[in-house]
Amino acid sequence: MNTQMRAIKYGDNVYLRSVFSPQEDLLIRVGKGTNRQINFANVWLVTNSSGMSEKELTGGRLIHGNGDDSTPWNINGTYIGGNHGGAAVQELTCKGHGLTTADLGSEWSDAAGVRFFLIKVVDADRLWFLSQNMGKPDLWQFRTNLSGSALTRKAPPASLAFTGxxxxxxxxxxxxxxxxxxxxxxxxLEDGKEVSCDHFDIVEEYDIINPASLLEDVIAHPGVQRGFTADHLQAVIRNHIVYRFYPNGANVIHFTAEALQPFNVGYMGFIQSAPLSKGAFTTHEYYIPKTIPFQQDGISYDFRSIQDYSFKLPSPLLFKTTNNNLEDAGNLPDRFIQFLGRKENDHTVREVGYALGYSPVRGLTQPAERAKNVASSLMLYTSSKTYPSAIDSKMGPLIPAGKQFHCVAYRQYFNAAALKNATAFYYHEEDGDTIVYADYHKPVEKDVLQLPVRLTGKTISVVEKTPSLTLHTTKSVPASGLVVSVEGNYGYAVLVIR
Structure with a gap:
């Protein structure tokens, strides 16, 4: 199997291609999002005979649509960063309002006397207003509801009726x-030039603008269209993200951030994911280690034993101690694995595997550290989207300026059909180490897990494993592979090879 991947860039879109099976390649497209930040797009399986032209790279079998997988912060009561801006603007529908750029920064009041400022003329019928900052310059708070059906202006006197x-x-x-x-x-990477490589990095750095700073700037410059991300505006957080892609379907994410100003943290996941795209597949399943069975909305869930995920969730599922669905409050769920497949004679044949997870050995998601900083480890929303938490209000809620964050996480696709006995088996590099994950849902006797030749002779360390799994291979990796046995119907191991 080819140990390199191919990459090509067309404008804002980068296509990353690697071998998935003897017949198909994995194709990942990464583009730009709402804030022009790096944004995961689509993932396909394409025939390995297809080319690398832009037209050929838009076909294949869609297995994952990722329109909003760029992770925002939840701070000061709103999502901001990633594909989000602060949910603070009042967009008013005012047919033929007649306002122009000359009116930007003007002050208006609603029926309750709350002051609102015009920050953008969207078009002839729509306007953007931002209320006065009801909080502090750093810990901003904006009014998100209006009283009455019109805004009034003192100078020059005017009334602005709105219908929506x-x-x-x-x-x-x-x-x-x-x-x-x-x-x-x-x-x-040059635009339009195909390359082969051992890995591919997308490196991004951006500041999240403090909306209170923007409001002050608009008010101070009436009648002028101000840039919402101008260099002179104050920022609350600086993100530095390295997305490293490997030829085995892995994307390891090194996410560092700094608080440039104090803020109240709601939560931050550093990763999030849309559900896999079922399409023509007939099964969609979800496996989450370190969880236990529970009931909600009259439905029995068991994600550790592999849960059917093909139906719409009636309400969000929160994985936390008070909901009695965690194995160990000190060792929270940190891997979230979905499968697509088909039914054959009442048996599920898994074809595509996708693992989303946190590093167990680096950064703030090491189990003991994460348990100190998180009250709720995971939310599965009614959209079937996955929202893990690396930190939440348990860390603060007030985060001081200068606070540093470092999270190592991953997204990884693997060929589930190629696994004879294991439910999931995947590995990737982290700073020179190779982290190996193996999961079983049946008893096995001396199953062999084959690793790349480059790992032969390297030292094996166990990060964690269930008592039911025996690792027969000790000390170093042999060329013949790792040998494991599982007693009973379940077991897993997480290893570090260095």
């Missing part, structure tokens, strides 16, 4: 400082 209003996100909210596309982490 809704909360909109204040975008763009991210000041992009860097977006580099690097072959083997070093050489910039």
């Amino acid at each position: 209003s809704h909360v909109a996100q204040l975008v763009p909210a991210c000041r992009i400082a860097r977006q580099d596309y690097l072959v083997n982490g070093k050489t910039p």
